[in-house]
Amino acid sequence: MTIDGAAVAAPATFGVINPATGEVAEQAPDASREQLDTAMAAAQAAYPAWRRDESARRKALLAAADVLFARSEEIGRILTLEQGKPLADGTMEVVGAGVWLKYFAELDLPREVIQDDDNAVVEVVRRPMGVVAAITPWNFPLLLAVWKIAPALLAGNTMVLKPSPFTPLSSLKLGEVLRDVLPPGVLNVVTGGDELGAWMTAHNTPRKISFTGSVATGKRVAAAAAPDLKRVTLELGGNDPAILLDDADPAAVAPKLFGGAFQNNGQVCSAIKRVYVPEALYGDVVDALAEQAKAVKVGNGMEEGVQYGPINNRPQYERVSELVADALAGGARAAAGGRPIDGPGYFFEPTILADIADGARIVDEEQFGPALPIIKYTDLDEALARANGTHFGLSGSVWSADADRAAEVAAELECGTAWVNTHLALAPHQPFGGFKWSGVGVENGPWGLYGFTEMQVIHRSKH
Known part of the structure; x- marks a missing residue:
């Protein structure tokens, strides 16, 4: 010391x-x-x-x-x-x-x-x-x-x-x-x-x-x-929502959403923890995110080419495992991942959960790991209410082809940082804190x- x-x-x-x-x-x-x-x-x-x-x-x-x-x-x-x-x-x-x-x-x-x-x-x-x-x-x-x-x-x-x-x-x-x-x-x-x-x-x-x-x-x-x-x-902590508007391009936003959710293997307090997607875009967004999850390399951080390492500790590994298992038992579908990775260490497959809604523990709680629930919505006001309907208020993001429209929606988020068409954009000159x-x-x-x-x-x- x-x-x-x-x-x-x-x-x-x-x-x-x-x-x-x-x-x-x-x-x-x-x-x-x-x-x-x-x-x-x-x-x-x-x-x-x-x-x-x-x-x-x-x-x-x-x-x-x-x-x-x-x-x-x-x-x-x-x-x-x-x-x-x-x-x-x-x-x-x-x-x-x-x-x-x-x-x-x-x-x-x-x-x-x-x-x-x-x-x-x-x-x-x-x-x-x-x-x-x-x-x-x-x-x-x-x-x-x-x-x-x-x-x-x-x-x-x-x-x-x-x-x-x-x-x-x-x-x-x-x-x-x-x-x-x-x-x-x-x-x-x-x-x-x-x-x-x-x-x-x-x-x-x-x-x-x-x-x-x-x-x-x-x-x-x-x-x-x-x-x-x-x-x-x-x-x-945070349970940070990302809301896609109906003009968002699934192929264009999926890599950015994935990066905003899975940076540091999802172990970021202000990472995307849940994604709200309009019904018309839902299938395309789930597929695009699942494709991202299946393509990344998970492994020992000391090895060349590894993009994501293990979950940091056993209690957190067990929590993520439990939340994903609970979601699957409740009827959610793993579009990618869904399981621990066999072998030593605390490795878990990058997981995209579809056909899931508010009320599932992994939606309502902060998972803090490599698992992301994708939630369907039909009414934007309802999606905003669900995004804000939590004790958390750290950050959130809104995604749209129209940045001005997205900014108007982002201003309705009850959180310390509201991003537009990006997430986890942090800098030393920018204040960082949370509501609630x-x-x-x-x-x-x-x-x-x-x-x-x-x-x-x-x-x-x-x-």
Whole structure:
């Protein structure tokens, strides 16, 4: 682990499984409560000097970006080993993390003058909060860590980071490679299971908790933060709809729909999770998506030419298997896939489910895996009502030959991001967050940066 700028072993370890084999690949440190206390104390001690020197913070973030660019393939291999995604995707995730660091290193920290007259000069400034506790998921372990690290550190906060116990190795490596770039205590990386996360959220040092993960855990984080009035950003799940309008071209949109649903093997919170298709286009869309699913190469991410790896962990593999089996038992048809892939590892066939409707669990819940239900509709208002009729509200998309018409429909979606003729178009300057149970607050852009600050009014009287 990285605590106060030094490499620290833990009193115990836990196994990290390679999802392509189902076997333990490495051991990771299992932090003790005392080590967490030490990490929090280190972050608190580093805070005063770190927050006072904005120029040094920017230089450090740029240097951190350069380290990730230079070592992207090395870290990418670690990421693929523990996460399962193809090596090219693992390497690109590290590069993307560097892009995010560079963006925030160059982002303005505004001071707004709201009054300047004979009476007073009044400024609104953004101040850091102190120590931030960050808890990150297993689907994009490095990128989503940097979504928190970059704005939090630019704002002048210090951090204790805990990655998912399914994918701790890349974050441990991140802590290691940044020890020479960041002052001791500014970024501490500790690893462990759910108990460590609970200790972090209840700890009296952090002033903010930034969490990405499931709705159920997000609610527990919010409850743990409430007694201390800790600020929270919660980026939670999604059940993102894609709605095709009646003028959409099935052959043209199918590859984009497939990419928007199956990126990272469907393990993306804002990926397409269900597709609503007009009755007249239904058969053609199902066939086109099934053709895509049957053509892709699934396998060990370390192998050449693999497009999709395994599901990351056994609980998620079992959940996807269960939801697909439930759909098939309820009368749905597997136009492609529908089964686990024989052999070691957590592999599942890319699956397109037809002849299915709202009410099926895989339509109503977030599957977070390589299975996509295609739902028929006859009335657009009804399709919109069904798309919005969920506790989730992360993102969605509308597809049409008429982009203006699609944009009007997209504006009716109850979600944080509504795309037109695309999906999963994410960028560092673009705010990302959800409505309803999909989260609290946003990440990315200046808005994400502001989430790691408190507003302070500085009022200078002229009398």
